Amino acid sequence: MSLTFKSPWILLLIPFVVGSLIWWHGRKKETALQFSSSLLLAPVSGGFKAWLSAHLYWGRIFALALFVIALAGPQQILDEARYKTDGIDIVLAIDASGSMAAEDFKIDGQRVNRLTAVKHIVRDFIRKRNNDRIGLVVFSQFAYTVCPLTFDQEWLLDNLDRIQLGMMEDGTAIGSALASSTARLKASSAKSRIVILLTDGINNAGKIAPIAAANIAQAMGIRVYTIGAGSKGPVPFPIQDFWGRRAYQNVEINIDDATLQEIAMLTGGKYFWAKDTETLKAIYAEIDQMEKSEMQQTGYREYRQLFPAVLIVALLMLFADLILSNTWLVKIP
Helix, strand or coil: CEEEECCHHHHHHHHHHHHHHHHHHHCCCCCCCCCCCHHHHCCCCCHHHHHHHHCCHHHHHHHHHHHHHHHCCEEEEEEEEEEEEECCEEEEEEECCHHHHCCCEEECCEEECHHHHHHHHHHHHHHHCCCCEEEEEEECCCEEEEEEEECCHHHHHHHHHCCCCCCCCCCCCHHHHHHHHHHHHCCCCCCCEEEEEEECCCCCCCCCCHHHHHHHHHHCCCEEEEEEECCCCEEEEEEECCCCCEEEEEEECCCCHHHHHHHHHHHCCCEEEECCHHHHHHHHHHHHHHCCCEEEEEEEEEEEECHHHHHHHHHHHHHHHHHHHCCCCCCCC
16 A cells, blocks of 8 residues: 655644643642552552553544644555656648649549648648647748647647748748758757658758758757658649639649758658658658657556544544543542
Protein backbone atom coordinates (compact mmCIF):
# COMPACT_ATOMS: atom_id res chain seq x y z
CA MET A 1 0.00 0.00 0.00
CA SER A 2 1.36 3.42 -0.96
CA LEU A 3 0.33 6.07 1.54
CA THR A 4 0.48 9.81 1.02
CA PHE A 5 -1.03 12.96 2.56
CA LYS A 6 -2.87 15.85 0.97
CA SER A 7 -1.43 18.36 3.49
CA PRO A 8 1.63 16.65 4.99
CA TRP A 9 2.82 19.83 6.76
CA ILE A 10 -0.02 19.40 9.30
CA LEU A 11 1.80 16.33 10.65
CA LEU A 12 4.36 18.72 12.14
CA LEU A 13 1.76 19.54 14.81
CA ILE A 14 1.87 16.00 16.25
CA PRO A 15 5.04 16.45 18.37
CA PHE A 16 3.66 19.72 19.74
CA VAL A 17 0.26 18.22 20.59
CA VAL A 18 1.68 15.03 22.14
CA GLY A 19 4.41 16.88 24.04
CA SER A 20 1.95 19.40 25.45
CA LEU A 21 -0.41 16.66 26.69
CA ILE A 22 2.41 14.65 28.32
CA TRP A 23 3.66 17.79 30.06
CA TRP A 24 0.17 18.64 31.27
CA HIS A 25 -0.39 15.14 32.64
CA GLY A 26 3.01 14.97 34.30
CA ARG A 27 2.53 18.08 36.39
CA LYS A 28 2.53 17.25 40.13
CA LYS A 29 -1.04 17.51 41.45
CA GLU A 30 -2.19 17.61 45.06
CA THR A 31 -3.86 14.33 46.00
CA ALA A 32 -7.46 14.29 47.19
CA LEU A 33 -6.63 12.35 50.42
CA GLN A 34 -3.58 12.95 52.63
CA PHE A 35 -1.74 10.01 54.23
CA SER A 36 1.00 10.24 56.86
CA SER A 37 2.95 7.49 55.06
CA SER A 38 2.71 5.68 51.75
CA LEU A 39 3.48 2.45 53.60
CA LEU A 40 -0.18 2.35 54.61
CA LEU A 41 -1.04 1.70 50.92
CA ALA A 42 1.65 -0.87 50.25
CA PRO A 43 -0.48 -3.97 50.87
CA VAL A 44 -3.00 -2.81 48.27
CA SER A 45 -2.53 -4.74 45.00
CA GLY A 46 -3.30 -2.64 41.90
CA GLY A 47 -3.73 -5.33 39.26
CA PHE A 48 -4.68 -4.75 35.62
CA LYS A 49 -7.54 -2.39 36.43
CA ALA A 50 -5.29 -0.05 38.39
CA TRP A 51 -2.61 -0.18 35.68
CA LEU A 52 -5.15 0.59 32.95
CA SER A 53 -6.58 3.47 34.96
CA ALA A 54 -3.12 4.94 35.45
CA HIS A 55 -2.28 4.74 31.73
CA LEU A 56 -5.66 5.65 30.24
CA TYR A 57 -4.37 9.10 29.33
CA TRP A 58 -2.14 7.53 26.62
CA GLY A 59 -5.29 6.58 24.74
CA ARG A 60 -6.40 10.21 24.78
CA ILE A 61 -3.01 11.35 23.51
CA PHE A 62 -3.09 8.76 20.71
CA ALA A 63 -6.65 9.77 19.78
CA LEU A 64 -5.67 13.45 19.48
CA ALA A 65 -2.65 12.46 17.37
CA LEU A 66 -5.07 10.59 15.07
CA PHE A 67 -7.16 13.77 14.78
CA VAL A 68 -4.07 15.62 13.53
CA ILE A 69 -3.32 12.79 11.05
CA ALA A 70 -6.92 12.96 9.79
CA LEU A 71 -6.55 16.72 9.22
CA ALA A 72 -3.44 16.01 7.10
CA GLY A 73 -5.66 14.10 4.64
CA PRO A 74 -4.24 10.57 4.50
CA GLN A 75 -4.88 8.81 1.20
CA GLN A 76 -3.93 5.53 -0.39
CA ILE A 77 -2.74 5.46 -4.02
CA LEU A 78 -4.88 2.80 -5.70
CA ASP A 79 -3.67 3.16 -9.25
CA GLU A 80 -1.23 5.28 -11.19
CA ALA A 81 -1.89 5.41 -14.90
CA ARG A 82 1.05 5.92 -17.23
CA TYR A 83 0.83 6.68 -20.91
CA LYS A 84 3.29 7.20 -23.68
CA THR A 85 3.21 10.33 -25.76
CA ASP A 86 5.13 11.78 -28.68
CA GLY A 87 6.38 15.27 -27.91
CA ILE A 88 7.84 17.02 -30.97
CA ASP A 89 8.00 20.65 -32.09
CA ILE A 90 7.00 20.97 -35.74
CA VAL A 91 6.83 23.94 -38.11
CA LEU A 92 4.79 23.52 -41.28
CA ALA A 93 6.07 25.79 -44.07
CA ILE A 94 3.52 26.05 -46.90
CA ASP A 95 3.94 27.67 -50.29
CA ALA A 96 1.10 30.08 -51.13
CA SER A 97 2.56 31.48 -54.35
CA GLY A 98 0.51 31.96 -57.53
CA SER A 99 1.57 28.63 -59.01
CA MET A 100 -0.28 26.84 -56.20
CA ALA A 101 -3.47 27.77 -58.07
CA ALA A 102 -2.81 24.99 -60.56
CA GLU A 103 -5.61 22.43 -60.38
CA ASP A 104 -3.92 19.07 -60.79
CA PHE A 105 -5.24 17.65 -57.49
CA LYS A 106 -8.62 16.14 -56.67
CA ILE A 107 -10.68 15.76 -53.49
CA ASP A 108 -13.70 13.43 -53.61
CA GLY A 109 -13.48 13.38 -57.38
CA GLN A 110 -13.59 17.17 -57.65
CA ARG A 111 -10.72 19.15 -59.16
CA VAL A 112 -9.09 21.53 -56.65
CA ASN A 113 -5.99 23.70 -56.66
CA ARG A 114 -2.79 22.66 -54.99
CA LEU A 115 -3.18 24.92 -51.94
CA THR A 116 -6.68 23.60 -51.21
CA ALA A 117 -5.42 20.01 -51.38
CA VAL A 118 -2.47 20.80 -49.14
CA LYS A 119 -4.67 22.48 -46.52
CA HIS A 120 -7.02 19.49 -46.60
CA ILE A 121 -4.21 16.99 -45.95
CA VAL A 122 -2.39 19.19 -43.42
CA ARG A 123 -5.60 19.58 -41.44
CA ASP A 124 -5.75 15.80 -40.92
CA PHE A 125 -2.03 15.71 -40.09
CA ILE A 126 -2.49 18.35 -37.36
CA ARG A 127 -5.42 16.53 -35.77
CA LYS A 128 -3.30 13.38 -35.35
CA ARG A 129 -0.53 15.20 -33.46
CA ASN A 130 -2.31 15.81 -30.17
CA ASN A 131 0.86 15.89 -28.07
CA ASP A 132 3.01 18.10 -30.29
CA ARG A 133 3.47 21.83 -30.57
CA ILE A 134 2.94 22.89 -34.17
CA GLY A 135 3.62 26.23 -35.85
CA LEU A 136 2.71 27.51 -39.29
CA VAL A 137 4.79 29.57 -41.75
CA VAL A 138 3.45 30.70 -45.14
CA PHE A 139 5.54 32.05 -47.99
CA SER A 140 5.43 33.41 -51.50
CA GLN A 141 7.63 36.46 -52.23
CA PHE A 142 8.10 36.80 -48.47
CA ALA A 143 7.75 34.41 -45.55
CA TYR A 144 5.81 35.17 -42.41
CA THR A 145 4.54 33.28 -39.37
CA VAL A 146 0.81 32.64 -39.46
CA CYS A 147 0.84 30.79 -36.13
CA PRO A 148 3.66 30.29 -33.58
CA LEU A 149 4.27 26.93 -31.93
CA THR A 150 1.16 25.92 -30.04
CA PHE A 151 -0.72 22.99 -28.52
CA ASP A 152 -4.02 24.68 -29.37
CA GLN A 153 -5.15 22.71 -32.41
CA GLU A 154 -8.34 24.71 -32.99
CA TRP A 155 -6.47 28.01 -33.10
CA LEU A 156 -3.88 26.47 -35.41
CA LEU A 157 -6.59 25.15 -37.75
CA ASP A 158 -8.30 28.54 -37.77
CA ASN A 159 -5.02 30.11 -38.88
CA LEU A 160 -4.59 27.40 -41.52
CA ASP A 161 -8.01 28.32 -42.96
CA ARG A 162 -6.87 31.95 -43.27
CA ILE A 163 -4.22 31.04 -45.84
CA GLN A 164 -5.42 32.08 -49.27
CA LEU A 165 -3.90 32.56 -52.70
CA GLY A 166 -3.05 36.17 -53.50
CA MET A 167 -2.62 37.21 -49.88
CA MET A 168 0.99 38.23 -50.64
CA GLU A 169 2.99 39.38 -53.64
CA ASP A 170 3.86 36.50 -55.92
CA GLY A 171 7.17 34.70 -55.74
CA THR A 172 8.74 31.65 -54.12
CA ALA A 173 11.08 32.46 -51.22
CA ILE A 174 12.10 28.94 -50.16
CA GLY A 175 15.24 30.11 -48.33
CA SER A 176 13.33 32.76 -46.36
CA ALA A 177 10.63 30.25 -45.47
CA LEU A 178 13.17 27.78 -44.11
CA ALA A 179 15.02 30.50 -42.19
CA SER A 180 11.78 31.76 -40.66
CA SER A 181 10.77 28.21 -39.68
CA THR A 182 14.19 27.59 -38.14
CA ALA A 183 13.92 30.83 -36.14
CA ARG A 184 10.61 29.62 -34.69
CA LEU A 185 12.32 26.47 -33.42
CA LYS A 186 15.41 28.24 -32.07
CA ALA A 187 14.07 28.65 -28.52
CA SER A 188 12.48 25.20 -28.45
CA SER A 189 13.78 22.72 -25.86
CA ALA A 190 12.04 19.74 -27.47
CA LYS A 191 14.17 16.67 -28.06
CA SER A 192 13.05 16.54 -31.69
CA ARG A 193 12.52 19.66 -33.85
CA ILE A 194 11.44 19.39 -37.46
CA VAL A 195 10.33 21.50 -40.41
CA ILE A 196 8.03 20.18 -43.13
CA LEU A 197 8.49 22.48 -46.10
CA LEU A 198 6.17 22.19 -49.08
CA THR A 199 6.57 24.05 -52.36
CA ASP A 200 5.73 23.60 -56.02
CA GLY A 201 8.34 25.90 -57.50
CA ILE A 202 11.88 27.22 -57.68
CA ASN A 203 13.42 29.73 -55.27
CA ASN A 204 13.15 33.13 -56.99
CA ALA A 205 12.61 35.57 -54.12
CA GLY A 206 13.95 36.46 -50.70
CA LYS A 207 17.44 37.36 -49.52
CA ILE A 208 18.42 33.98 -48.08
CA ALA A 209 19.55 31.12 -50.31
CA PRO A 210 17.82 27.76 -49.56
CA ILE A 211 21.10 25.89 -48.96
CA ALA A 212 22.36 28.63 -46.60
CA ALA A 213 19.14 28.29 -44.60
CA ALA A 214 19.55 24.50 -44.63
CA ASN A 215 23.07 24.84 -43.20
CA ILE A 216 21.67 26.92 -40.33
CA ALA A 217 19.01 24.30 -39.66
CA GLN A 218 21.67 21.58 -39.71
CA ALA A 219 23.82 23.49 -37.20
CA MET A 220 20.81 23.80 -34.87
CA GLY A 221 19.97 20.10 -35.12
CA ILE A 222 16.69 20.75 -36.93
CA ARG A 223 15.57 18.08 -39.38
CA VAL A 224 13.86 19.26 -42.57
CA TYR A 225 11.45 17.22 -44.66
CA THR A 226 10.84 18.74 -48.09
CA ILE A 227 7.86 18.09 -50.35
CA GLY A 228 7.60 18.99 -54.00
CA ALA A 229 3.89 19.37 -54.77
CA GLY A 230 2.36 18.95 -58.20
CA SER A 231 2.51 16.74 -61.24
CA LYS A 232 5.29 17.30 -63.76
CA GLY A 233 4.65 18.57 -67.24
CA PRO A 234 1.81 20.83 -68.37
CA VAL A 235 -0.91 21.24 -65.70
CA PRO A 236 -4.36 22.89 -65.88
CA PHE A 237 -4.20 26.48 -64.66
CA PRO A 238 -7.39 28.53 -64.20
CA ILE A 239 -7.77 31.75 -66.21
CA GLN A 240 -10.57 34.05 -67.29
CA ASP A 241 -11.45 34.18 -70.97
CA PHE A 242 -12.44 37.26 -72.94
CA TRP A 243 -16.01 37.04 -71.56
CA GLY A 244 -14.92 36.74 -67.93
CA ARG A 245 -15.68 33.05 -67.80
CA ARG A 246 -13.51 30.51 -66.00
CA ALA A 247 -11.28 28.57 -68.36
CA TYR A 248 -8.09 26.55 -68.22
CA GLN A 249 -4.83 26.59 -70.02
CA ASN A 250 -1.99 24.13 -69.69
CA VAL A 251 1.02 25.62 -67.92
CA GLU A 252 4.32 23.95 -67.11
CA ILE A 253 5.45 24.57 -63.52
CA ASN A 254 8.88 23.33 -62.55
CA ILE A 255 9.88 22.03 -59.12
CA ASP A 256 13.48 22.42 -57.98
CA ASP A 257 13.88 18.77 -56.93
CA ALA A 258 17.66 19.01 -56.65
CA THR A 259 17.58 21.85 -54.10
CA LEU A 260 14.81 20.24 -52.07
CA GLN A 261 16.74 16.96 -52.02
CA GLU A 262 19.91 18.72 -50.87
CA ILE A 263 18.07 20.54 -48.06
CA ALA A 264 16.67 17.25 -46.81
CA MET A 265 20.02 15.46 -47.10
CA LEU A 266 21.93 18.19 -45.25
CA THR A 267 19.53 18.20 -42.30
CA GLY A 268 18.90 14.45 -42.00
CA GLY A 269 15.39 14.64 -43.40
CA LYS A 270 13.88 13.24 -46.57
CA TYR A 271 12.57 14.58 -49.87
CA PHE A 272 9.14 13.57 -51.22
CA TRP A 273 7.36 14.23 -54.46
CA ALA A 274 3.57 14.56 -54.25
CA LYS A 275 2.10 14.16 -57.70
CA ASP A 276 -1.54 13.94 -56.52
CA THR A 277 -3.75 14.06 -53.45
CA GLU A 278 -3.27 10.41 -52.50
CA THR A 279 0.50 10.68 -52.76
CA LEU A 280 0.48 13.85 -50.66
CA LYS A 281 -1.68 12.15 -48.01
CA ALA A 282 0.68 9.16 -47.92
CA ILE A 283 3.69 11.49 -47.51
CA TYR A 284 2.28 13.24 -44.45
CA ALA A 285 1.26 9.84 -43.02
CA GLU A 286 4.83 8.56 -43.52
CA ILE A 287 6.31 11.61 -41.79
CA ASP A 288 3.81 11.14 -38.98
CA GLN A 289 5.09 7.59 -38.45
CA MET A 290 8.77 8.52 -38.81
CA GLU A 291 8.69 11.32 -36.26
CA LYS A 292 7.84 9.54 -33.00
CA SER A 293 10.03 10.36 -29.98
CA GLU A 294 8.52 8.27 -27.23
CA MET A 295 8.37 9.70 -23.72
CA GLN A 296 6.70 8.19 -20.68
CA GLN A 297 4.65 10.52 -18.52
CA THR A 298 2.59 10.00 -15.41
CA GLY A 299 -1.03 10.49 -16.28
CA TYR A 300 -3.27 10.49 -13.24
CA ARG A 301 -3.57 8.92 -9.82
CA GLU A 302 -6.58 7.32 -8.25
CA TYR A 303 -6.84 7.65 -4.47
CA ARG A 304 -8.79 6.15 -1.60
CA GLN A 305 -9.39 8.79 1.06
CA LEU A 306 -8.50 7.46 4.53
CA PHE A 307 -9.64 10.57 6.41
CA PRO A 308 -13.02 9.07 7.51
CA ALA A 309 -11.45 5.83 8.79
CA VAL A 310 -8.79 7.64 10.85
CA LEU A 311 -11.37 10.05 12.24
CA ILE A 312 -13.71 7.21 13.25
CA VAL A 313 -10.89 5.40 15.10
CA ALA A 314 -10.01 8.62 16.97
CA LEU A 315 -13.65 9.20 17.95
CA LEU A 316 -14.07 5.59 19.09
CA MET A 317 -10.99 5.87 21.30
CA LEU A 318 -12.28 9.07 22.93
CA PHE A 319 -15.71 7.52 23.37
CA ALA A 320 -14.15 4.41 24.99
CA ASP A 321 -12.11 6.63 27.30
CA LEU A 322 -15.24 8.54 28.29
CA ILE A 323 -17.19 5.34 29.05
CA LEU A 324 -14.38 3.58 30.95
CA SER A 325 -13.39 6.62 33.01
CA ASN A 326 -17.00 7.06 34.14
CA THR A 327 -17.85 3.39 34.75
CA TRP A 328 -15.38 0.57 35.29
CA LEU A 329 -12.38 2.85 35.81
CA VAL A 330 -14.14 5.60 37.72
CA LYS A 331 -11.93 7.17 40.36
CA ILE A 332 -13.26 7.72 43.90
CA PRO A 333 -11.67 10.73 45.64
